[in-house]
Amino acid sequence: SQEYSKECLQHVQSHIVRKDVPVTLFEPYIEEIYNHLRDEPFKKFLESEKYTRFCQWKNLELNIQLTMNDFSVHRIIGRGGFGEVYGCRKADTGKMYAMKCLDKKRIKMKQGETLALNERIMLSLVSTGIDCPFIVCMTYAFHTPDKLCFILDLMNGGDLHYHLSQHGVFNESEMKFYAAEVILVLNSYGASVLRKCR
Incomplete structure (x- = not known):
């Protein structure tokens, strides 16, 4: 010891x-x-x-070319400006994930190419290195002819936006709790990642 x-x-x-x-x-x-x-x-x-x-x-994981056929896609669990988020299960491991699918036509129509690219870069940055329980990490990414797909940690409890929309306003103890989580994330990743995120 x-x-x-x-x-x-x-x-x-x-x-x-x-x-x-x-x-x-x-x-x-x-x-x-x-x-x-x-x-x-x-x-x-x-x-x-x-x-x-x-x-x-790790070598196998990094070199495989994933497609939609590698996942069993379930119901929609969220919607955004460029697409939807689905619950999904990876066929070979049975592990549950969230699959964020961004529609390429919607991205082009709303001139959101830079936003989509920045999201991909940001997810890659926070998904390597320090493991933080307060942030959603990306495990895989691939694309189809009409969608960009990010395979993310599945957070069954919902995100901060969901809780704000459900509660309207947080009380003081809830506010302290969520503020502490955000501070811990920022502390975990430090200045190097934050500089790249600006």
Whole structure:
């Protein structure tokens, strides 16, 4: 098991004694865990059969050309300016996703090419690297002759827009909750992704 330094313990205890609990309270512990994992455990993982298998599956995943036939498409779960969002199931794994289909004719008619391209870039940026539970990530993307399709995490509870349209106005505790989620997303991705999103 991982042994932590006295400095980490003192850092946490000093904040707790002062009743000052910042978001970064456990950062020293996280840093020590990362440093520990980067050393011997990661070297062992790189030499393991599990890592080899992971690379094989990743290679397969990145090189497959998906089509609509790879998914069982279910009911509409949302609508937008350029298309609809459907619930869908990937045929080979059985995993449920949301399939966002943007209609190419509607995009052209509304001169939304830049918006659609930016959305694709944005989804790619937030879907690689840090895993954040408060943001929808894209797993696959493909196109048909008439649609651009993004395969996204399925969020059964609905998005922020849905909850605003249902409630009208949030009370203070709900507002704090959603604000905290947004802040955590921004904190997770940092300035590099945000600069690219502007």
